[in-house]
Amino acid sequence: MPHDLPTVRRLEAVGFRAWPAASVAYDGSWQIRLTGGHPSKRLNCVVPLDPSDHRDLALRLQKAAKRFDSYGRKLIVRETPLIPPQLLSFMEAEGWAPFETADVMTVDLTELALPDTLDYLPSHDIGRFIDASLVLDKDEASLKPALAEILSSIKPQTGFFIKEVPKDGAVAVALCVQDNDLAGIMSFAVAADRRRGGLGTEILSAALRWARLSGARGAWLQVVSTNDPAIALYRKFGFRKVYEYRYWRQGVMA
Structure with a gap:
């Protein structure tokens, strides 16, 4: 079933403000969230926010992994309905797998x-x-x-x-x-x-x-x-x- 992407974007935005990461950087529309003192996945993940932003996938994941490594963390990607399908296909081909699912409810x-x-x-x-x-x-x-x-x-x-x-x-x-x-x-x-x-x-x-x-x-x-x-x-x-x-x-x- 297709999602209401404007609603997803708004809920993601309020979610970011409600549980703010210590460091937030952007690579295009990918938000890179890191918090050295807390292991929460929501505070330490890459969140792609535009389904059309799928250029240079391997290079961007490599750059993000280096940033995570500098915090002593393994790279985690958070998949929402805003993720580019090409990124999902790329991760699957490279041996990535999902390990936790959460529901957003209103x-x-x-x-x-x-x-x-x-x-x-x-x-x-x-x-x-x-x-x-x-x-x-x-x-x-x-x-x-x-x-x-x-x-x-x-x-x-x-x-x-x-x-x-x-x-x-x-x-x-x-x-x-x-x-x-x-x-x-x-x-x-x-x-x-x-x-x-x-x-x-x-x-x-x-x-x-x-x-x-x-x-x-x-x-x-x-x-x-x-x-x-x-x-x-x-x-x-x-x-x-x-x-x-x-x-x-x-x-x-x-």
Whole structure:
């Protein structure tokens, strides 16, 4: 099914602003994103943004690989509906393979039934949010400085939502980034032993309600396509898949 490319371009643009890489360079319409302190694939990948930009594929991939090598990283290409088909064919012929797929989902906030009041007010305490996220995602504490840099670099309005309980501390978090009339849901996590108890619904409702009160008319998110429980929750809120993207690298079995 053909994609609405203007919509894809807009969602890609707000996605870049919601999770900014430390270094962004361009080779034609290929965006080269690198972040030395954080291994996130979204922050360390090449993203082609024009289906017609397919000149000198081998040379440009070689140049990008050298740039990634200078950061101590292997080259990753992110495939969206904006990628040139010729690049996909070239990568396949050269032994590249996709290794992760994610869905981009959206919902119309103007038609969404949400609570009349905010159960959770957004925090502006980046350090507290990072500490909670690291615990819930079971990430290394060494990532804290990089996360602080990323979150501090987000230019649109942000709301950090944290659910804490006595003794146990943080049990759920969500980051909402409002970019004009679109709000992105990022870093959404619920403690493993607290899932299916309504916490995810509560904190997601609060984030979306805050976004709508702040002027957002639509919301978007990105989720790994194999994360069935999360996708089921998002569908309950009315989120629907708009397109998917895949990460590619060389020498990886599909």
